[in-house]
Amino acid sequence: MRTVTKSLFSVVMSLALITGCSTGNSTTSSNQTSPGGQNNQTAPAAETKPAEKTELSFYYPVAVGGPLTKIVDGMAEEFNKENPNITVKPVYTGSYQDTTTKVQAAVQGKTPPDVAVMLSTELHTMMDMDAIIPLDDLIAKDGGSDYINDFFPGFMANSQVDGKTYSIPFQRSTIVLYYNKEAFKEVGLDPEKPPATWDELAEYAAKLKKDGRWGIEIPSSGFTYWMYQALALQNGKNLMSQDGKEVYFDTPENAEALQYWVDLAKKHQAMPEGVIEWATVPSDFLEGKTAMMFHTTGNLTNVKNNAKFDFGVAFLPAKKNFGSPTGGGNFYMFKGIDANKQEAAWKFIRFMTEPKRAAQWSIDTGYVATRNSAYEEDIMKQYVKDFPAAKVARDQLEYGHAEFSTHNNGKVTKVLNDNLQAVITGQAEPAAALKKAQEEADKILAPFNK
Amino acid sequence: MEAQRAKWKVNMYAWLLLLPSLIFLLLFTFYPVLQTIILSFHQADLGSPEPFFNGVDNYKLMLEDDVFWKVLSNNIWFALGTVPTSTALALGMALFANKVLRGKGFVRTAYFYPTIVPMIAVANIWLFIYTPEYGALSHVMEWFGKGDMNWLGDQTYVMWAMIFMVIWKEAGYFMIFYLAGLQNISQELYESAAMEGASSWTVFRRVTFPLLMPTTMFVSIIAFTNSFKLVDHLVIMTKGGPDNASNLLLYYIYETAFSFWDQGMASALTIVMVVLLLAVAAIQFFSLDKKIHYN
Numbered sequence: 209m210r211t212v213t214k215s216l217f218s219v220v221m222s223l224a225l226i227t228g229c230s231t232g233n234s235t236t237s238s239n240q241t242s243p244g245g246q247n248n249q250t251a252p253a254a255e256t257k258p259a260e261k262t263e264l265s266f267y268y269p270v271a272v273g274g275p276l277t278k279i280v281d282g283m284a285e286e287f288n289k290e291n292p293n294i295t296v297k298p299v300y301t302g303s304y305q306d307t308t309t310k311v312q313a314a315v316q317g318k319t320p321p322d323v324a325v326m327l328s329t330e331l332h333t334m335m336d337m338d339a340i341i342p343l344d345d346l347i348a349k350d351g352g353s354d355y356i357n358d359f360f361p362g363f364m365a366n367s368q369v370d371g372k373t374y375s376i377p378f379q380r381s382t383i384v385l386y387y388n389k390e391a392f393k394e395v396g397l398d399p400e401k402p403p404a405t406w407d408e409l410a411e412y413a414a415k416l417k418k419d420g421r422w423g424i425e426i427p428s429s430g431f432t433y434w435m436y437q438a439l440a441l442q443n444g445k446n447l448m449s450q451d452g453k454e455v456y457f458d459t460p461e462n463a464e465a466l467q468y469w470v471d472l473a474k475k476h477q478a479m480p481e482g483v484i485e486w487a488t489v490p491s492d493f494l495e496g497k498t499a500m501m502f503h504t505t506g507n508l509t510n511v512k513n514n515a516k517f518d519f520g521v522a523f524l525p526a527k528k529n530f531g532s533p534t535g536g537g538n539f540y541m542f543k544g545i546d547a548n549k550q551e552a553a554w555k556f557i558r559f560m561t562e563p564k565r566a567a568q569w570s571i572d573t574g575y576v577a578t579r580n581s582a583y584e585e586d587i588m589k590q591y592v593k594d595f596p597a598a599k600v601a602r603d604q605l606e607y608g609h610a611e612f613s614t615h616n617n618g619k620v621t622k623v624l625n626d627n628l629q630a631v632i633t634g635q636a637e638p639a640a641a642l643k644k645a646q647e648e649a650d651k652i653l654a655p656f657n658k
Numbered sequence: 659m660e661a662q663r664a665k666w667k668v669n670m671y672a673w674l675l676l677l678p679s680l681i682f683l684l685l686f687t688f689y690p691v692l693q694t695i696i697l698s699f700h701q702a703d704l705g706s707p708e709p710f711f712n713g714v715d716n717y718k719l720m721l722e723d724d725v726f727w728k729v730l731s732n733n734i735w736f737a738l739g740t741v742p743t744s745t746a747l748a749l750g751m752a753l754f755a756n757k758v759l760r761g762k763g764f765v766r767t768a769y770f771y772p773t774i775v776p777m778i779a780v781a782n783i784w785l786f787i788y789t790p791e792y793g794a795l796s797h798v799m800e801w802f803g804k805g806d807m808n809w810l811g812d813q814t815y816v817m818w819a820m821i822f823m824v825i826w827k828e829a830g831y832f833m834i835f836y837l838a839g840l841q842n843i844s845q846e847l848y849e850s851a852a853m854e855g856a857s858s859w860t861v862f863r864r865v866t867f868p869l870l871m872p873t874t875m876f877v878s879i880i881a882f883t884n885s886f887k888l889v890d891h892l893v894i895m896t897k898g899g900p901d902n903a904s905n906l907l908l909y910y911i912y913e914t915a916f917s918f919w920d921q922g923m924a925s926a927l928t929i930v931m932v933v934l935l936l937a938v939a940a941i942q943f944f945s946l947d948k949k950i951h952y953n
Contacts, residue, residue, distance in 0.1 A: 482811030655705030
């Protein structure tokens with residue numbers, strides 16, 4: 209009997225533990241919600257009482273190398289110090305993909321973060337989910353068009369639909385050509401004259417190729433569509449409409465662009481055949497296994513710190529014109545947070561994108577500073593003077609376009625990626641693969657064109 | 659009366675003991691399974707703001723989806739490639755690690771260590787092993803004049819590369835079960851076999867292997883389910899590419915759910931996978947079980 213009582217006791221204890229856990233949760237969550245609720249009910253009172261603290265949760269991903277979490281957390285801390293009545297709680301949420309997943313889960317659970325950095329291309333998907341809010345009212349109240357127009361148009365292109373602005377550029381990148389100046393000298397090319405056209409690129413790459421070194425590498429895993437988009441832009445126009453409801457894969461110009469990509473490997477033998485891994489391309493370049501590479505500006509600081517040779521950064525070569533898609537992450541704000549928090553979140557976004565901070569962020573990471581005025585800052589001027597490569601990406605922005613983004617973006621992007629990879633691995637012909645991609649994408653986009 | 663009371667007491671006691679885990683099971687297993695089944699009959703994607711019932715449409719669409727058939731056949735090849743080989747290898751390693759006289763600890767550790775390394779780390783290591791030109795494997799292949807083999811970038815090689823890596827990762831784990839199984843076989847059997855003058859091959863065929871059958875069955879079920887469960891490496895190494903050549907069912911479910919946000923279809927795919935795994939486990943269990951000696 210005694211053992212039975214003892215066991216019963218333990219069972220009861222463990223039950224108490226479970227319920228204890230759950231009540232613990234509910235009390236904390238009610239603690240979290242009550243200040244917001246109070247503010248809602250007694251908004252005027254809250255205004256007169258500045259002691260009331262607003263808490264903001266801020267989700268952010270890290271997508272490039274370096275101690276970025278420390279930098280972001282440091283920026284948030286600085287903001288908290290400057291704004292004693294607002295506390296931003298930065299939450300590192302993994303990769304871009306993880307961040308989107310977490311945000312989505314939080315939105316469905318009716319506890320969205322107040323502000324988050326996500327891929328600029330999530331715009332249409334987030335709108336489909338009805339998860340984000342336009343920022344125009346907040347912009348009008350604080351900042352205005354002076355603020356918005358200061359951002360490079362190439363970066364704003366992924367933020368706006370139907371004349372409304374939904375996100376603010378933060379960690380933005382674009383594709384540039386990295387080249388090894390010593391390899392150029394070795395084969396008798398002028399190291400100050402990187403290839404400017406497709407023909408030159410093919411010619412130089414073939415010349416630079418030798419045993420154990422490729423002429424060029426264009427990565428084709430993961431971000432296949434992004435690299436392809438650059439080639440397509442150079443040969444004409446973008447792959448999708450601004451409203452993200454139509455795609456234009458199946459054109460002769462695009463087939464030509466894809467053929468050129470394949471030819472670099474098959475015809476000119478200057479690039480490895482098959483799919484080239486995104487993550488190993490920068491190390492190939494640093495190891496001297498490839499003389500040139502297409503890669504994101506997000507890698508600039510990495511290459512600068514680790515290259516044992518003199519390297520250059522240049523515009524992507526042109527066919528009809530220069531061109532490169534932009535990429536990277538923007539600030540978004542979510543539905544269902546109260547006006548008080550919206551204003552605080554806007555203050556935080558403004559703080560994070562201040563010219564001086566944008567400049568410092570660019571220097572620390574290699575991301576392109578998002579605003580014109582950031583390049584007028586003294587620290588940026590000095591940085592560009594010491595390291596002119598940092599300016600190339602900004603200058604190329606004149607030819608920058610919106611990154612590929614449609615409704616149901618994940619699925620359309622996968623269709624494009626798969627078909628591109630089929631061509632790159634020699635399983636399909638460019639024109640046929642693009643036609644197939646077009647048909648599949650049209651089917652996916654049909655519900656959004658009703 | 660007294661007996662009934664006692665019985666009730668024991669019953670109640672048992673239920674109370676089961677209750678905590680039962681609550682968790684209901685909450686985190688059965689309820690989500692039920693929800694998944696229900697959701698699989700709904701259209702719940704980005705194109706439909708409110709999920710609505712669409713019967714078996716998701717399943718119909720699935721049958722028309724080339725990628726689904728591709729990942730399913732990939733997964734079957736992946737299972738065929740990994741399950742028998744890693745099981746056989748595990749058995750061989752266990753026999754060796756059991757017999758070896760010196761450095762037993764070292765041998766066991768060496769065989770077991772790939773299991774301890776998390777899959778994500780393994781994938782990162784092997785990503786560079788498979789890198790053309792300067793990867794470790796490329797250095798070996800250079801002796802055959804094939805140093806520029808693009809293992810992960812070619813549709814024909816990528817699956818082999820994955821299978822090889824997973825065997826390396828898994829075999830050590832299964833070895834542990836075989837080692838335990840070997841400890842359980844009575845020494846008397848070996849002694850009497852030795853008295854009879856049986857060759858070591860006969861001993862293995864007639865004594866060791868049959869008595870290890872329960873372990874073999876357990877290991878093969880685990881290995882089979884693992885071949886459907888292990889997809890972490892795809893995230894790091896290929897994202898299922900090139901053109902779905904290395905894509906597996908679970909990764910496709912992940913893509914459908916969290917990249918396409920098509921929850922209805924993802925649920926339907928999940929149901930297919932669960933049914934498939936249950937069916938195979940049942941076949942293995944009921945057909946093999948009859949032929950197994952449990953002492």
